[in-house]
Amino acid sequence: MLALGTRSVLRHRWTRFASTAAPSSYKLVVIGGGASGLAVSSTLSEKLGKNEVAVVEPATRHYQQPLFTFVGGGLKSFGDTYRPMADVMPPNAQWINQAAATVDPEANTITLADGSTVSYEYLVVAAGIELNFAGVKGLESAIGKNGVASNYSPKYVEKTFEFLQNVRQGNALFTMPATPIKCAGAPQKIAYLADELFREKGIRDNVAINYYTALGKIFAVDKYADAMNAVAKSRNINVNLFHDLVEVDGSAKKATFKVLGSGPAAGESVTVPYEFLHVTPPMKPFDFIKNSALANTAGFVDVNQYTLQHNRFANVYAIGDCSSLPTSKTAAAAAAQSHILKHNLLAQIQGSDKPALEYTGYTSCPLVTGKHKLVLAEFSGYSGQPHETFFFNQANEHAFSYWLTADVLPSIYWNSMLKGTWTGPSAIRKFANPTSSN
Template sequence: MLAAKFAARAAAARRPGARLSSTVAGPSSYRLVVIGGGAAGLAVSSTLSEKLGANEVAVIEPSAVHYQQPLFTFVGGGLKSFADTHRPTADVIAPGAKWIRQAAAAIDPAQNTVTLADGARVSYEYLVVAAGIELDFAGIKGLEAAIGRDGVASNYSPKYVQKTFEFLQNVRSGNALFTMPATPIKCAGAPQKIAYLADELFREKDVRHRVNLSYYTALGKIFAIDKYADAMNSVAQSRGIDVNLFHDLVEVDGPAKKATFQILGSGPRAGESVTVPYEFLHVTPPMKPYDFIKRSPIANAAGFVDVNQYTLQHSRFPNVYAIGDCSSLPTSKTAAAAAAQAKVLKHNLLRQIRGSVGPAASYDGYTSCPLVTGKHKLVLAEFSGYTGKPHETFFFNQANEHAFSYWLTADVLPEVYWNSMLKGTWSGPAAIRRVANPVSSD
C-alpha cells in the first residue's frame, strides 16, 4: 500500500542521523511531487513543504537557473538588465523541499509514478504538474537557423532576449516586424509590447521616419478582451504601427532577410502567402505542451493537463492537479494567473490530504497582462479569461496608459515575485482590490 510506504519512509527520515539522499539513485517516494520549478511550481511547493514537513515534497526541475520571465520585455527594450531576471534555482526552492534536478520523461497516474530522464522513477501520493509550456522554434521553417543573428530575436528565450535590444539599436531604416503565432502562448501581450518600445527607441534615435513598424498576429484581434483591444488599437494607430490580423509566420529566410506569412481566417485571401523583407524581426515562437505530458493519460486532446477549470483537480485522476501554462484552464497563461491559481490549488489539495469536509475553493479565471507601451507608460489589463470581462484592481480606467501602472509592473511586482510569490505568500491582488476598487467587475 502506498500509504504504508509513505508512513515507513517518513518514520525512517525522523530517526536520529537519518538523511535522504540528495540525488535520485533509484525508486524514491514522496507525499507530494511537483513537476516544474517555475513560478507556479514554486508557489505551490514552498507552501506545501511547510505544511507537510521536510522531505515530504519533491520538485522535479532540470534547470539550475530560475528566470523571472515577465521582465524579459524590459530587457529586450533596454529598460532592465538581464542580470535582474534570474537567480540560482537552489536559492528559490524552499529549504524543506527536495530538489530533483532532472527532467520528467513520463507520467503513469495508474501507478502514481513519474519517470525521470535518466530512467529513475519517483513515486507520489499526490502530483502537481506545473511544467510550463515549450517554445517551439522548430515550428517555423528556417527560424532555428536565423534566430540570434542578422536582426532576428525573441524576448521569449533567455538565450536571445539580449539580442533584441542589440539589434534594435542597429536599425536605421527598413521594416521592423513583430509576430504573434496561432498557438496558445504564455504572456499573450508580450509580442506587441516590444513593438511599442521599439517605436519609442527609434524616435529617440531620430530614425523612426525611416523605419516601418508592422505587427503580424495570427489571431483575429489585437487582444482578446474588447476593452483592452480598443485601447491597443488606439495605441498602435497613434504610433503609426501597421496591424495585420490573421497573418501567421511560417518561414524565415535568414540570409535573404525575408519573412513569409500565411493568411488565416475565412476572408477572400485566406490561404495566401505573403513575403515581407525585414531589417529587424522579433519572433514569438509557437508553443506546445511538453511531449511527456502529451503522451500521458493525464492529457486532453490538445496535450494539456485535463483539469477542472474551477478546482484545478484532474478530471479522471483525483490525486493529480495542474497549474499554470501546462494546464487546460481556458484563460491567459501568465504569472498573475498562476498566483491566483496557486491559492485555489493549495486549498483544495490540502483539503483532500487532510480529509476536510469544507467547501472547495474555486478559481474564477483571473489573469493579468501588463501591456508596456513605452518608458513609464503601461496599460494594465486585468480580466477573467472565463467571462471575458475586466477585473481591475484600481479605481482608475486601467485601459489608459499610466505611469503608476508602469511603476507597479517594472519596480514593485518584481520584488513581490522574488520575495512573496515564489515563497507561496502572494496569491494576487484580490485583497487590494476590495479596498482600491470595490465595484470592480467580477
C-alpha cells in the same frame, strides 16, 4: 562564517547530490520549478513537513520571465531576471534536478530523464509550456543572428535590444503565433518599445513597424483591444490580423506569413523583407504530458477549470501554462490559481470536508507601451470581462501602472510569490476599487 555566494554554491551542490542520489517516494511531487510550481511547493512543503514534497526541475536557474520584455527593450539588465534555482527552492522540499520523461498516473509514478523512477501519492503538474522554434521553417537557423531575436528565450532576449540599436531603416516586424502562448501581450509590447527607441534616435520616419498576429484581434478582451488599437494607431504601427509566421529566410532577411481566417486572401502566403524581426515562437505542451493519460486532446493537462483537479485522476492537479484552464497563461493567473489549488489539494490530503474553492479565470497582462507608460489589463479569461484592481481606468496608459509592473511586482515575485504567500491582488482590490466601477 561562510559568504552568501559560498553558502549558495554549497547548498546547490548538496541539493543536486541529495536529489539525484535517492529519488524514491513522496507524499507530493510537483513537476516544475517555475513560478507556479514554487508557489505551490513552498506552501505545501511547510504544511506537510520536510522531504514529504519533491520538486522535479532540470534547470539550475530560475528566470522571472515577465522581465524579459524590459531586457529586450533595454530597460533592465539580463542579470535582474534570474537567480540560482538552489536559492529559490523551498528548504523543506527535495529538489530532483532531472527532467520528467514520462508520467504514469495509473501507477502514480514519474520516470526521470536518467531512467530512475519517483512515486507519489499526489501530483501537481506545473511544467509550463515549451517554446517551439522548430515550428517555423528556417527559424532555428536564423534566430540570434540575421536581425532575428525573441524576448521569450533567455538565450536570445539580449539580442533584441542589440539588433534594434542596429536598425537604421526598413521594416521592423513583430509576430504573434496561432498557438496558445504564455504572456500573450508580450509580442506587441516590444513593438511599442521599439517605436519609442526609433523616435529617440530620430529614425522613426525611416522604419516601418508592422505587427503580425495570427489572431483576429489585437487583444482578446474588447476593452483592452480598443485601447491597444488606439495606441498602435497613434504610433503609426501597422496591425495585420490573421497573419501567421511560417518561414524565415535569415540570409535574405525575408519573413513569410500564411493568411488565416475566412477572408478573400485566406490560404495565401505573404513574404515581407525585414531589417529586424522579433519572433514569438509557437508553443506546445511538453511531450511527457502530451503522450500521457493526463492530457486532453490538445495535449494539456486535463483539469477542472474551477477546482484545478484532474478530470480523471483525483490525486492529480495542474496549474499554470501546462494546464487546460481556458484563460491567458500569465504569472498573475498562476498566482491566483495557486491559492485555489493549495486549498483544495491540502483539504483532500487531510481528509477535510472544507468546500472546494473555485478559480474564476482571473489573469493580468501588463502591456508596456513606453518607458514610463503601461496599460494594466486585468480580466477573467472565463468571462472576458475586466476585473481591475484600481479605481482608475486601467485601459489608459499610466505611469503608476508602469512603476507597479517594473519595480514593485519583481520584488513581490521573488519575496512573496515564490514563497507561496502572494496569491494575487484580491485583498488590495477591496480597498483600491471597492465598487469595481471600471
